Amino acid sequence: MGNRNERGAPERPxxxxxxxxxxxxACRGAALAAAERVAAQRGARLTPVRRRALEIxxxxxxxxxxxELLERLAAEGYGHQPPVAYRALDFLVEHGLAHRIRRLNxxxxxxxxxxxxxxxxxxxxxxxxxxxxAAPRAREGLEVDAAALGFAPERVMIEALGLxxxxxxxEADR
Numbered sequence: 001m002g003n004r005n006e007r008g009a010p011e012r013p014x015x016x017x018x019x020x021x022x023x024x025x026a027c028r029g030a031a032l033a034a035a036e037r038v039a040a041q042r043g044a045r046l047t048p049v050r051r052r053a054l055e056i057x058x059x060x061x062x063x064x065x066x067x068e069l070l071e072r073l074a075a076e077g078y079g080h081q082p083p084v085a086y087r088a089l090d091f092l093v094e095h096g097l098a099h100r101i102r103r104l105n106x107x108x109x110x111x112x113x114x115x116x117x118x119x120x121x122x123x124x125x126x127x128x129x130x131x132x133x134a135a136p137r138a139r140e141g142l143e144v145d146a147a148a149l150g151f152a153p154e155r156v157m158i159e160a161l162g163l164x165x166x167x168x169x170x171e172a173d174r
Contacts, residue, residue: 034113049087050091057098057108061129064106093107099119103159103161104123110132117134118138119157121158123162125161138158142156
């Protein structure tokens with residue numbers, strides 16, 4: 001039947017939220033609360049700089065480069081040396097609170113850190129908007145093909161490049 005929100009309405013997939021108008025403050029708040037739960041469950045410490053790095057990543061549905069994050073952190077008094085950003089990002093990625101988007105050489109906050117999933121990323125080649133989607137069928141297909149070769153995947157991440165509805169003109173034309 002799918003997940004439902006507190007009002008009983010079906011939840012919208014994160015990809016839909018990333019590419020449409022929505023209550024981003026609620027979206028950001030839910031992701032931050034989930035990240036805090038995950039960190040607490042794992043006994044990981046969400047220090048002020050790690051938390052602020054995650055908050056910055058959650059500001060928009062797009063990926064940020066490490067130096068862009070560092071500039072923001074430095075402007076807020078968290079230090080201006082690259083290890084400040086890289087250590088925070090390493091922690092966030094290690095604990096599943098953020099993902100490295102290799103296509104963009106950037107990082108995006110995980111939209112569902114408290115759920116086991118094989119993330120796939122829809123990346124707009126024009127505006128760099130990033131939507132994270134669960135891709136269980138893609139992962140299952142890959143695992144079947146890999147098993148046929150005797151290979152056991154441990155981490156799977158898919159990146160798809162294309163145009164979001166806004167850049168494709170989809171919302172204005174429909």
